[in-house]
Amino acid sequence: MSTRRLLAAVMATMLVATGLTACGDDGAPEQDANAALDIWIRKPPGSNSEKTAKAIAAGFTAATGTPATVTALFEDFETKLQQAAAQKDLPDIVINDTAQLGTLVNQGLVRAVDKAALAGGADLSPTSWDAATGADGKTYGVPFSAQSFALFIRKDWREKVGAAQPKSWAELDALAKAFTTEDPDGNGKADTYGYVVPGSTKRGYTAWYLTSFLWSGGGDFLSGDTGKFTTAVNTPQSVAVVDGFKKQFCTDKDVVPGAVTLETTQAHPLFETGKGGIYFTGPYNMARFDKNLGKDKYEIVALPAGPGGKAQSLAEGENVYLMAGSANETGQQKFAEFAVSVPGQTIGMAGDSDGGIVRLPVNTKVQLSSVRKDTRWATFEQVFQKSGRYVPAVPDWTPFRQAAAETINTIVADCGSDTKAELDKLAQTFDAELTKQGVKG
The missing domain is CATH 3.40.190.10 (Periplasmic binding protein-like II)
Incomplete structure (x- = not known):
């Protein structure tokens, strides 16, 4: 990790302590578009879900040339993320619950996303973008997966x-x-x-x-x-x-x-x-x-x-969060773009196996029935479309x-x-x- 990224992580941790949000470019680390990305996902280590996440990372690297490693964590994920901030070693990308958005924003651990500048952003469903929108109306994540119950x-x-x-x-x-x-x-x-x-x-x-x-x-x-x-x-x-x-x-x-x-x-x-x-x-x-x-x-x-x-039905899912203090912000955005693309979403769905980390695709160009032959998925898709509702957009x-x-x-x-x-x-x-x-x- 570069010295400037260490400084940015320190600043983010200080902002956590003071309850402020990380804003502006002060203390931004020196950028390296070739720097490897560290990706954390809230899934059990050794699971088929971890394998799917690694397959997405491999697909991203093949498409962009940017190296990426995946760390799967499950128990006390949020605590471990806080520890990473305190140790000045935040990952570049976190894939985690939509419900965590407010907390991450309040703690200054994520940076805002420019929807207009995100390649393929217009292909994502408007409802899914709601789950990435903060209480101030700004976007602080990229929708990755949706689900209903x-x-x-x-x-x-x-x-x-x-x-x-x-x-x-x-x-x-x-x-x-x-x-x-x-x-x-x-x-x-x-x-x-x-x-x-x-x-x-x-x-x-x-x-x-x-x-x-x-x-x-x-x-x-x-x-x-x-x-x-x-x-x-x-x-x-x-x-x-x-x-x-x-x-x-x-x-x-x-x-x-x-x-x-x-x-x-x-x-x-x-x-x-x-x-x-x-x-x-x-x-x-x-x-x-x-x-x-x-x-x-x-x-x-x-x-x-x-x-x-x-x-x-409670609508949930996961966002791709671009973490503050990354030395490769270009790579962060490219990863998010790949993750929500048709190839990225298709890999993430993992067919009808138990390794899927994309439950319902957020990309409207992905045909659910073309990836999954199990017709029971259609029930969840219909519930999400007809009665899915996210929790209130309070700051936290x-x-x-x-x-x-x-x-x-x-x-x-x-x-x-x-x-x-x-x-x-x-x-x-x-x-x-x-x-x-x-x-x-």
């Missing part, structure tokens, strides 16, 4: 209990109850449950899981528009959704045991080993479940409309998601809790955070 349901269990695919929340809850009480696996034991819920507070999983249900039920975390938001987490509609969630834990008792401490990596096996029969999750689990459970044993169904009269969504996760987790973990009172307290926390971030309406 749907219900994974044990088809063999559903047929065993004589139920149809759920078309309403009432039917969905009735199916969960049947999975819990009617011995759908036929082993004569009361050891099956309806819902698999990753309800841990780590990384805000409780709120993350409930988001689609909250929106579909007519509730919300915040209301308003960019720059002016008001708290909506304690409206009657929001309270009703959280109360219904609590009922699953406390009254119906149709949620897998220990859900309040489950992270996603711990929840996946509970579906594939026959502990729970309904799992609201993403398309990235299909290849895994096909292998470990069997493609014929489960089906994928869009979330039915809720009391709000509509079905909405993380504090809201974490606070919501802790409150909702407390509510469902304590069957004697007062849902409205707890959400009223959460609303006060949201109001304070909105004021702190300067976006309270």
Whole structure:
């Protein structure tokens, strides 16, 4: 790493400490268009996903001549990124969740992107660009992958209990109850449950899981528009959704045991080993479940409309972030351009294998059906196009998601809790955070 890049990294770290955003060109490192790129991706080391990321990097190098190395990290990724900043050794590129944009911007760790100067930028869907747009309206990443969520349901269990695919929340809850009480696996034991819920507070999983249900039920975390938001987490509609969630834990008792401490990596096996029969999750689990459970044993169904009269799915994905302090900004942009090109997106989709790091392509010129022959992907594509919605564009969504996760987790973990009172307290926390971030309406 050059001396000037070290200086830039130091400045970025100082900006983290002071809460300011890295702006301007002061301290910019000496540029070298031939310098190798260090790319970090939030995927398990040794996984097929890591292999796909390396294939994209190899394709980029073949196309541009710029060397690139990929580092796959999964556990405590954000912590390790902070450590890299403190050690004055930021990577050039980070491929990570869209939800991390606000945090990265606030900490001054990423630089803005000129959409007009990005080759192929016009081919990316407008919705995907929303996920790369900061609270100030500027672009701080390049969309790379999109995703939505749907219900994974044990088809063999559903047929065993004589139920149809759920078309309403009432039917969905009735199916969960049947999975819990009617011995759908036929082993004569009361050891099956309806819902698999990753309800841990780590990384805000409780709120993350409930988001689609909250929106579909007519509730919300915040209301308003960019720059002016008001708290909506304690409206009657929001309270009703959280109360219904609590009922699953406390009254119906149709949620897998220990859900309040489950992270996603711990929840996946509970579906594939026959502990729970309904799992609201993403398309990235299909290849895994096909292998470990069997493609014929489960089906994928869009979330039915809720009391709000509509079905909405949390839209997520990943961005290519151009990290501050790089000695090869030209290479950074070229990598982003390759990653979102038709060749880059095609490599990233990895066909129907479990190595895909592009779930739904953001490039409108990529035909999903030409790359993936598994027609189940079409369900997720339709959900994303018809009902996908990203989280509010506040400067930093993380504090809201974490606070919501802790409150909702407390509510469902304590069957004697007062849902409205707890959400009223959460609303006060949201109001304070909105004021702190300067976006309270």
